[in-house]
Amino acid sequence: MKQFNTTLMAAMAMAIGLSGAPLAQATTPDNQLVIATSLAQVLSVDPQQGTEPKTQEILAGVYDRLVYSDDAANNTIKPQLAETWEIDNSGITFHLRQAAFASGNQVTARDVAFSLTRLLKLNQSASAYYKSAGYNAQNIDSLVKVIDEKTFRIELTDKVTAEDLLYRLAMGISSIVDSVEVERHVDHDDYGNAWLRTHVAGSGPYTLRRWVPNETVILETNNRFWGDAPAMKRVIMRHVPESQTARLMLERGDVDIANALTAPDVKSFVGNQAFRVEQVKIGGFYVLAMNAGRKPLDNPLVREAIAYGIDYEGITGTILGPYGRQRNVPVPEDWAGAIANPDWSFQPEKAKKLLAQAGYPDGFSLTLKTIAQPPRVDIATALQANLAQIGIRIEIKQGNGADIVSAHRARDFDLLLPQATAIMPNALGAMNDFVTNPDNRLAAKNAGNFVWRSAWDIPELNALRNQASSERDAGKRAELLTTLQEKFVAAKPAVLPMFESFFPIVLQKSLQGYHTNLWSLNRLEHVTKTK
Known part of the structure; x- marks a missing residue:
């Protein structure tokens, strides 16, 4: 976990009631952890089915794995x-x-x-x-x-x-x-899937007491846990999709952690000595998925035009802030083996020429689907404004997690804003989602494959990924991964990494022992609260 603010300065002011009498700030119980979050994408708690980050936060507490990544x-x-x-x-x-x-x-x-x-x-x-x-x-x-x-x-x-x-x-x-x-x-x-979608059968420090979709998740201590008994006897995850509401709850002491805040609300806590703001590096990306199975997105020139039609710098500065930074190669820039970023930047005139070359001098219309949560809605709005300047007219369609994930897996979209996550903390692990598609046929029904969902047929990239994955020699593998990144950029990808994604969270300063994980598998048995 990376510390986002370094010097904490001002103390919080106590709330003043309408009568003028000071009100004591609320605090959560000493043995209870309350998290304001978004549960929109929690569709199943079957560990062999649910892969979304918020689902992983639940799985981390109720299940164990053979090993973990520290x-x-x-x-x-x-x-x-x-x-x-x-x-x-x-x-x-x-x-x-x-x-x-x-x-x-x-x-x-x-x-x-x-x-x-x-x-x-x-x-x-x-x-x-x-x-x-x-x-x-x-x-x-x-x-x-x-x-x-x-x-x-x-x-x-x-x-x-x-x-x-x-x-x-x-x-x-x-x-x-x-x-x-x-x-x-x-x-x-x-295989017990119908039951495990809503129940748990694990050995972790907690067990699932209650789950109401898009409302709350309650975990309670597992008295048979093999490790140290958690200090937090109960963990409550509250669905608070409105960032301002979550911010106010955090300020009042109604919650201990908020992890679905907009960038401005995150920044409002920087310098406040009652809180700690941290930026979690997950090795993932905000992606513009283009359906290469539909015209005109099957044309590499059109995809290249879109890459030059996005104001990455402006979106980073005005929207993302602590949520990310521009990166168009699917390996974080500070990871070993990462190549330099291509020259993709907001160049509308160049983008228009590419569209004309592709046979679309007057542009065209597309829909863009996104989950209705920050910062993706704001990114979608910015993309709509950017692409309008090169003649691409965008209609935004927002939906809940079930709607958008289902559309993505069914190839039912023109453009869509998913997130990709590294499966390993190395270049191959970061690229896996972007260069794996062994069978692009619709009949393959390979909806678990990120590239397959965009109908982007990449036999050469897939073969090169397989070669790198099987290579035992570290030097040869590094060379293959460099080539793989270069060929990915040259292919004008239908799964365009736009921004390396970070995960900012705001915690009460009294909270100790809360550690994040590459895959949001945040264990909670060592969390405590100080006075």
């Missing part, structure tokens, strides 16, 4: 349910700790095998991260092995290194579920 230690892989492991030339063997699920069932190697097998056979979009590493529903049974009750082994494929596999095993989609409990709720061979 942001505070340069994303080093560390033990969670696995106490130790050994890596050899063909696979990884894990030795599990003594732990129990919230149900009381013991965590065993069978549960690990069941969870990873379930991920591939359930075949939801979450499985794409393992498919790109060579695992699938047909081969997973032969690649996982229960050696004994506390020993589990997974074999490497020819498309993944041990390091890359460990990072995948640290993702929320690799959460270990209680196989005994889940199998009790299987309905018509659904």
Whole structure:
């Protein structure tokens, strides 16, 4: 987690009632954590299905994974349910700790095998991260092995290194579920999905007490948790989509954390000694997805014109602020192996010439779909104004998480504003979403694949990504990744990274021990409050 403000200066003024008498600032209970957030994209809490960041925040508390990525230690892989492991030339063997699920069932190697097998056979979009590493529903049974009750082994494929596999095993989609409990709720061979969409079966420090979509999530301590008992006995996530409302709740002390504020509201807390403002670097991007399966977006010249028709600098300065910075290569600029940014900038005359070359001298009309939450709505409005200057007329259609995610997965859009996230804290992990599309056919139904959703057929990039993923030699892999980035830019991508995305949060200064994670898997068992 990166500290966003360094010097905290002024104290908060106490609220003054209409009568003129001072009112004490409200505070949340000492053993309760309250978070003002947006729950619009929380559609399922099945860990092998839900991939959205807010879903991951819930999964982090109720499930464990074999290992986790420690942001505070340069994303080093560390033990969670696995106490130790050994890596050899063909696979990884894990030795599990003594732990129990919230149900009381013991965590065993069978549960690990069941969870990873379930991920591939359930075949939801979450499985794409393992498919790109060579695992699938047909081969997973032969690649996982229960050696004994506390020993589990997974074999490497020819498309993944041990390091890359460990990072995948640290993702929320690799959460270990209680196989005994889940199998009790299987309905018509659904792998328990109907039940796990709204229930949990984990071994984490918390369990799900209540979830009301677009309203609230309540977590309560799991008394069977194998680690230290959390100081926060209850965690409440409140759906507060209006930034000003969340800001006022934070100022009054009604919530401890706000993580869905607009850039101006985040900035309003900078310099206030009662709060801490932090900027989380997630290795992700705000993306303009263009449907290359529709005219005129199938034309690379049109996509290039759009890239030159965006005022990245203006949007960064007036809208994004702490939410991001311009970056048109899908690797954060300060990560090892990142190439320089192309010259894409707001050049309307150049963009018009490209449109004319493509056969559209008078422009055309498109729709742009976005989830109705900051800062995406403001980005959409800015894009509408920018592209109007080159003759592209944009109609904005806002929707909730279910609407927009479904449209994206169904290829039902012209333009759409999704976010992409790195699957590993390295160049290959950052690029994965942008250069993976093994089968672009509609019949492939590969909605878990970010590029497939834009119908962008990229056999050369996909093959080069596979080559880099299987390369064990670090020097050769670095060369391949440089070439991959260069070819991505040259292809005039239909999945255009516009801004590297950051995740700003504002916390009460009294809150200690709140640590973020690359994939929003923010563990809460060590959170405390000081006086």
